[in-house]
Amino acid sequence: MATPQDISKPATTSEVAVGRRPVKTPRAAPVPEIMKQGPWVPWLYLLPALVVMAFFIVYPMINTIGLSFQNRDGTASAATTCRDGQPCWGVFENYRYALTDEFNTSSPGAFWNSFWSSSYGNTIKWIVVMVFGTVSVGLAFAVLADRVKYEALAKAILFMPMAISFVGAGVIWKFVYDYGTSQTQIGLLNAIITSLGGRPVAWLSTTPINTFMIVLVGIWIWSGFCMTILAAALKSVPDEILEAARVDGATEWTVFWKIMVPIILPTITVVVTTMVINVLKLFDLVYVMTGGNFETDVIANRMYTEMYKNFNVGRGTAVAVILVVAIIPFIYFNIKRFLEQEATR
């Protein structure tokens, strides 16, 4: 996206302009006087965008932070919700609830177990498995599909779930995971297992595998996204380098790890961070497939539960703030990457 902004040669444009109206127009400055409208002109163009963003993003963010220190309907301080004999963090009471309520602190072992079945533990599982899964499937497919004649079809199929809603994907996979009667399995996965002589599994209500089964759906949806971006990066790897390495006797494996991956590493980083952000915000899949039951809750769904099922404004917004805090490093990363891009423009 490099923009050649060579201002030292305005002559060409002037000549064009002059050429069109040869006699009367004197050689004008690059930007004519008429264009130098008041300093407020740019702001007119920005106004609609800035107004909606201020109202729908900036103001609610600040308001959310404020509400997270209040009680369930935002009418009094959160400290008033403390009860005698219970632990209390004063005005941070909602945060105490959001951060500790899911944990059993009676012993280290119990804490460890309750952590991994909490929305926090599950979100970590989601991030690790899903990011690893999507990036490896995407990268492997980008490299391999490059070598077959039906590349376009293969990529379109892998990419197709991106057009489907999370709700639609949830239905598709809930059907695959269906746990039927002892007689017939109409869910594909259990039918395969029983036809091989195994016992059917209730995929979505058996902990701890159910979280991973939902993560698989996430991988199914997002691998195409990773594949597309990584494939574009791979296309920019110079063929000469790859050919030179192959002529020197490098195996495909070596070429992949020692040449391709290092060259596209910046893109991989971008894809990874994008995926982490996507996972943190992901709500629909869990909502549709299990509703956060059977120990499959994640932070984003918990926020919805607190706010719109338990109708607790204070707790809901506290969970939202925690979600944003988790995302802040990526906001920083995003801006930093942007600044680097601008520097090379």
Add this chain to the structure above:
Amino acid sequence: MNRDQINKLLNRIPTHLIIILTMLIWIVPTVGLLVTSLRPPEAVGSSGWWTVFAPQNAAAGPYATYCAECHGADGKALPQADLSNQELVAKYPRSLQLLAMLRQPINGQPHLGDRPLPGAQEAADIASFLRQGEQTQSQFTFNNYIDALVGYRGQNTYRVDCAAGTQPPDLRCNLSDILNPRGMGRAFVNSLFVTIPATILPILFAAFAGYAFAWLDFKGRFLLFALLVGLQVVPLQMTLVPISRFYAQVGLNGTFLGVWLFHTGFGMPYAIYLMRNFLGTLPRDLFESAYLDGASHWTAFRQLVIPLAMPAIASLGIFQFLWVWNDLLVSLVFLGGTTPVMTYQISNMVTSLGSGWQVLTAAAFLSMLLPMIVFFSLQRYFVRGMLAGAVKG
């Protein structure tokens, strides 16, 4: 073909295998959804959707094992016991009657000779295989789509109930049913109503702002844009509560306007980012010559920027369209059940009502239809937009 070529071919087999296997995993679940949505309800509940690809063999299995040798593949081999005769078959409709008949000796010999009797399940399969002559009903039906569109929730199908006059009270069995608030037909209209303005509005605003960021000089331009880049990743959840409280005060909850505005505000950072980056790549000469010709910014914007930015507008349009169409959270919070959109309707079917798979799959497929068409016809622009931005709230 020489040895090298054969070797090369062999080396490629694993690649092909991996790719084709992955393609299958990606496509088969969706095929299952489509097939199920076209099957009659009884079939959906009693057998897997994949059986439609091998329907005869599945039922013929036990028949072939136990009966085909004497009665023949079509049951007509023995004139005194013609199994293709439905009157004869009707005498043992179920496994119990069939087994009782098989236990009786024929001419003093056991019916099946030395062979053991079939098990209960096998006998049932044989009985249903023999009955198939009378059950010539089609394997596929569009009834599920009709049921999904009108929001029918009953034991039969909409058409059967309407013919019998026993339809649920919220249905009138005329064209107005397509707008039944519980159906996908209404939800489709609502989804369109939500999506179209929520796609156009952000693009328009982003085009204005993108032009300012790319070609106008103002104080704080860079800082503001960097801030915008940061705002791209702010999660939706962070802003829902204050907005829904505000909407409740001013009466915007459950209105299209509220959703349009929210999607516009939230789509803005990414849209501006994409627009500005695209407009920034347009040649500077173009603008300078336009200004020299006396064009104002407004003229330049209308006659240069909008036509030239069409590729970016297309990318952005598809992105925003898919985003809004597929969104659940925003419509759940701001529209809910009063003005249900497709995603809401489906999630409701999944989580609370537990309607049969055949209606659920039909509904899901209906909701995927438009995005799929948009996606496959305009894939190029979609990919381009994704590569340019890569991040979307």
